Structures are given as C-alpha cells and as structure tokens.
Amino acid sequence: MDIAWSLFTPWHSLAGGALIGLAASLLLLGNGQIAGISGILGNLLTREGRAPWRLAFLAGMVLSPLLLWPVMVEVAPATVQTPDIDTQTVARLLVGGFLVGLGTRLANGCTSGHGVCGLARFSLRSLVAVITFMGAGFVTVALWRLINGGVAL
Structure with missing residues (x-):
C-alpha cells in the first residue's frame, strides 16, 4: 500500500x-x-x-x-x-515560523481566523487571504520539489 x-x-x-x-x-x-x-x-x-x-x-x-x-x-x-533533528532542520523550522508569523501579520490574521471563521462569515477579505495562503503553499511545494528532484519537504 x-x-x-x-x-x-x-x-x-x-x-x-x-x-x-x-x-x-x-x-x-x-x-x-x-x-x-x-x-x-x-x-x-x-x-x-x-x-x-x-x-x-x-x-x-x-x-x-x-x-x-x-x-x-x-x-x-x-x-x-520520524526525521532526525539537526541544525539544518531547526533552521528551516525557525525560518518557516518567522515567515508564517510575517504572513499572519500582513494578512491581519492566520489560517484559522480567515479560513475557518472568515470563510464561514462569507468575508471577501478572508477568501482572498485563503487563496493567497493556499497558492503560496502550492507554489512553495512545487518549487521545492522541482529544485530537489521530487523530494518532499
């Protein structure tokens, strides 16, 4: 399987x-x-x-x-x-966490606020934010796999 x-x-x-x-x-x-x-x-x-x-x-x-x-x-x-935790893994987690926090500030909210609550209230701003979140995620994974020969994150 x-x-x-x-x-x-x-x-x-x-x-x-x-x-x-x-x-x-x-x-x-x-x-x-x-x-x-x-x-x-x-x-x-x-x-x-x-x-x-x-x-x-x-x-x-x-x-x-x-x-x-x-x-x-x-x-x-x-x-x-479970992956081995090394300095490269920790560095990626720190950079990723910083970027998520920055995106959260720029979007005036996170995926839970916009994706769960905002979409349920039919907020156009939340819809745009969710499309941006998801689009950025799709592009990031596609580029990562392209650069790294199909290897997952």
Missing part, C-alpha cells in the same frame, strides 16, 4: 474538522470572539488582552490532544519514520 493512502484518514479528519468548527462556534456564540489563533495568542501577550478566556482557549488546544491520547487509534503505519 502506498504511504500516502495509508495516511488518508477521512473519519479522523472529519471529526477533527467538526471539533474545530464546534470550538470556533462556541467561542463566537459564547464570547463574541473570532477563533483566530494568532490574534488570541498575540493579544494574550499584551496588557489589554490578558483575558482569562484567551489562556483557557489556548490551553484547551494544547491539552485536548493529550487528554484524547489514550483513546486514539494509531493512525500512522510503522513505515513512517
């Missing part, structure tokens, strides 16, 4: 998407806030934004997978290997 198909998990993906939608809906209905993660985190770090709900929302994002771990079914096959 091809490794790509063995990682295809539509039911897990559907459940995860439903939980993300539920969390975003509950935050909007219960608190009147958009579930844009970069905004929640960024404002948590400012004096004006130190609301308990921000910390609770972020803690839930981090802790919920740990709480679900005992009941989760192993998804990845034994053929999947």
Whole structure:
C-alpha cells in the first residue's frame, strides 16, 4: 500500500474538522470572539488582552490532544519514520515560523481566523487571504520539489 493512502484518514479528519468548527462556534456564540489563533495568542501577550478566556482557549488546544491520547487509534503505519533533528532542520523550522508569523501579520490574521471563521462569515477579505495562503503553499511545494528532484519537504 502506498504511504500516502495509508495516511488518508477521512473519519479522523472529519471529526477533527467538526471539533474545530464546534470550538470556533462556541467561542463566537459564547464570547463574541473570532477563533483566530494568532490574534488570541498575540493579544494574550499584551496588557489589554490578558483575558482569562484567551489562556483557557489556548490551553484547551494544547491539552485536548493529550487528554484524547489514550483513546486514539494509531493512525500512522510503522513505515513512517520520524526525521532526525539537526541544525539544518531547526533552521528551516525557525525560518518557516518567522515567515508564517510575517504572513499572519500582513494578512491581519492566520489560517484559522480567515479560513475557518472568515470563510464561514462569507468575508471577501478572508477568501482572498485563503487563496493567497493556499497558492503560496502550492507554489512553495512545487518549487521545492522541482529544485530537489521530487523530494518532499
């Protein structure tokens, strides 16, 4: 079986998407806030934004997978290997993180804010942002594979 198909998990993906939608809906209905993660985190770090709900929302994002771990079914096959972490890998992660943060600032929001919440509200600005995010990702992967002879990121 091809490794790509063995990682295809539509039911897990559907459940995860439903939980993300539920969390975003509950935050909007219960608190009147958009579930844009970069905004929640960024404002948590400012004096004006130190609301308990921000910390609770972020803690839930981090802790919920740990709480679900005992009941989760192993998804990845034994053929999947974790990469060795070296200085080149760390450097790529740091550069990638910086570029994502820069893009988040330039777009006034992240993929969760624009892609999940903005598109659900039929925001034209969010649609343009999501098309830009996805387009940049497609181009980056295509160029990477072209330069590196088809090797995945």
